[in-house]
Amino acid sequence: MLTVLDGLGDHACKELEGFTPLEKAYSSGARRLKENGSQGLMNVISPGVPPSSDVSHLIMFGYDVEEEYFGRGPIEALGEGVELREGEVAFRGNLATVRIENNHPIVVDRRAGRISGEQTRELVEYLNDEVKCSEDCKVVFKPLSEHRFVMIVSGEGLSHEVTDNDPHAEGKPILLCQPLEEAKDKKGAEKLAKIVNDVTIQAIEKLSKHELNRKRRGSKLPEANAILVRSAGTMRRMRSFEEKWDLKAACVAAGPLYRGVAKAVGMDVYDVEGANGLLNTNIEGKVSKALELLNSYDFVYLHFKGTDVASHSKNPVAKYKFIKRFYDSLRLIDDFVLNSTTIVVTGDHTTPCDRGMHTGEPVPILIASKGLRSDATKVFSEREAAYGGLGRIRGCDVMPILLDSIEKTVEYGTRPSPRRVNYMPKRLMYLSITRF
C-alpha cells in the first residue's frame, strides 16, 4: 500500500514550537508503522529539483518519464473523466477576463470571477460552433467544473512541445504560444503553436460578442472573454502498471490529477463518499476503502491532497492536524494487514509551509514491511529520516524496494538483462520426448 501525502516534507515551523508538521503529528498510529520499518529521504528526481505531482507519481510507479510521459494536459483530462483518443493533444484551460491594451490582451482575472460550470458549458459549446481551425486539424472544447475546460486538438503532424499562452499571473499579457526551444519535432510544434494562437484570437473576438458576456457586463461581473491554455500533452497509451510489474493495482484519490495518473497507468480508480481532495476530506473513509481493496488487489495507491493544500496556503497548523487525523485513521490497519503488507508513507514532493510552493528538498519516506530491515530511528520525521536505514533514495528506487519486500525480484546476474527488476520468464514450456 503506497500512501502519498501530497507535499508532505516541510521545515521546522515556529507555529509548531520548532517542529515540522510531520514531527508534531507523530503519534501511536505512526509508531506502529515505524517500529516495523525503515525511513529515509527521497529525492524523487535529484537533489534540488522540484518535481510536479504527476511526474513524481509516475516515477514512483516505476515509469521512465523521459520515455513515457506524455504531458500533463491529457493526464488531468483523464482524471476529469474526459475520454481521449491516441494522438490527440489536450490542454487544460481556463475561461478568463482580459482587457485590451495596445493590442495586447492583458489578463485581469485568470478565472473570470470563478464563472459557473453551467455558463462555462454554454460558452465553450458556442466556441465549438464558432471557432474555425485554420489548418487541417480540429479543435474541440470540453467543459469541466467552474471556469475550467479541456481543449483538444486533433490532426496530422502535431507536436505538443509548445509553451502555454497562460501567463500564470494577473496583470500580464497573454503569451504567444511557441515551440519549446528543445522541441524534437519543431515543425509539429510550430503547427500546433500557430493553431493555438489563432484559436486564442478567435476566442477573444467571439466570446466578447456572446449574449452571456453582455449580461455579465451589465451585472458588473468579470466577462469570460478569453481562453488561457496550458500543459499541452499528447494522449498515448502507456504500458500499464500491471503489465509492468505483474501487480493488480487500484487507486483511492479524489484530486483529478492523481486519478488521471492512476488511469493513465491502467489502475482501477475508486470513489469514496466525502472524499474531495481538500483538508476536510473523509480520511477514514479513504483508508478504510484502501484496506478493503487490499483483499482484491496486489497494490493500492492511496492519495491525500490536504497536506499540500495546507502548505500552499502557508498553514502549518492545518497541515499538522491533517497528518494527525491520517495517523489516527491508521488504527483501522489490523495486525494481519500490518504483518502481511508492505506499507509506505511518503510525499510526492516537499511543500514547506513557509515557502508555500514545491521545493527540490527531499521528502521523508517510511517503508514498513516484515520482509525488510527496520532501522534505529525513533520518530518518522524529516530530520530523523536523514539518518534512517533507507538512506537517501530516488523515486525510481521505490518500486524495486517494494518488489524486493514481497519477493517479486529475481537476482540480477542470473540473466543477461539487469535493469528489468521483474524479469520472469513469461512462458514455461516443457520438454516433450516424442521419440519414446
Next chain:
Amino acid sequence: MLTVLDGLGDHACKELEGFTPLEKAYSSGARRLKENGSQGLMNVISPGVPPSSDVSHLIMFGYDVEEEYFGRGPIEALGEGVELREGEVAFRGNLATVRIENNHPIVVDRRAGRISGEQTRELVEYLNDEVKCSEDCKVVFKPLSEHRFVMIVSGEGLSHEVTDNDPHAEGKPILLCQPLEEAKDKKGAEKLAKIVNDVTIQAIEKLSKHELNRKRRGSKLPEANAILVRSAGTMRRMRSFEEKWDLKAACVAAGPLYRGVAKAVGMDVYDVEGANGLLNTNIEGKVSKALELLNSYDFVYLHFKGTDVASHSKNPVAKYKFIKRFYDSLRLIDDFVLNSTTIVVTGDHTTPCDRGMHTGEPVPILIASKGLRSDATKVFSEREAAYGGLGRIRGCDVMPILLDSIEKTVEYGTRPSPRRVNYMPKRLMYLSITRF
C-alpha cells in the same frame, strides 16, 4: 585487503535478543578496524535489486557487468578448474533422476541421490562418446564432484542467451530450453536452444540404457538418467584486474564461484588447508594466508562463504558465531599492517536469516584506512552503518574509494562533464492581436 563475508547483511533476530548477527558478534577484533575507519551501506547495484554473487563481486572489482559479464556457467567452470577456450558456451549441470509421464520427463531427484563423482565420471564419458550434436557444433561433458558436471558447447554462431532446462525444483518436468525474450542474438540463441533440447533427449535415451543405471535400479538407488543444465555463458577474456587498476591481485577463497570470478579477472588464486566454503572452514588459516600475500601483492581478496550458508539455512546463531570467529582472527593483523593497509569488511549482498534468500537491501561496509577519514559511529552494524561516514554507496564506488585511499586516483575535471538540470525558457514573447 577486501574481505567479503558472503550474504553479510541481516535483520534484527529474536534468537539474538533483537540484534543482527553482525551486531551481536561485535568484539575487540572488529573495534580495532572500526576505530580506524568509516562505515556505510552499500547497494551493490541499486536499492531493492538483489545481486547474484558473481555479478556483485565483479561490480565491486570495478567491472561494468553490462559490457563485460559473460554469464555464470563459465565462471563456475573456471572455479572448478575446467579450462575453457574463448567463445565456448559453458553450462553448469547435474545428473538427475527423472520418470517419464505423458512423454514428459519429470524430475524426481535433482541430484540423482548425490551419485558419486566416480560414477558421474563414467556416465559423462559415456555421454561424450554417445551423444551426437545435431548441428555443426560439438558438445563435451566434464565431470566435477558428486553429481555435478560442466557441459561445453562449441561452434559457430551460438549465443548463450537461453533459458535453463533445469526446473530448479523436484516434481516438475524438465523445461524446454528457449531463447531469452530479450536475447540480442535471437538466431544464435535459437541454435543453442535446439542443441540443448536435442542433447537432453539423447542423454535421457542413452543414460537409461547404461549398465551402471541398471545396477542402480537393482540396488533401489535413484538412476542418473537425465541431465539438468543451467546458467549458460560464453567464455570471453576479460580485461584483468591488474591491467585495469595497475594492482597485482590475489584471491583466498574456497567456493568455486568465487575462485572462478577471481580467475576470470586474472587474480592468482590460493588454497588453504581446511578451507572449504562452509561454516567449519579454517578461518584463521585464510586470514593468515591473506596477510602473508600482502607481502607480494597490492590487492588481496579474501572470501568467506559461511555467513551465507548460515543465512540460507535460516540460522542466525551460526551466522553470528561465524562472524565472531572471523573477528577473533583479526588479532593476526599486526599494527604495521593496520597502519599501512586499507582493510575492507563487507558482504556481496544481504541474506537475512528470516528470509533465507538474497534480498535487495543494502549491505554494511567498513573501510579502515589511515588514508581516509574515520567516522563517529561506534559499532560496525547494519543500523549504525545507516548514518556512518561512508553514507550510501554503490558497488561501483568501492574501487575508486580504495584507489583514493592509496593515492592511485587522478583528479576529475580534465574532461567535459554531464547533466544540465536547469532548463528555463529563454524568451518570453507576448501575443499581439493586430486584427483589432
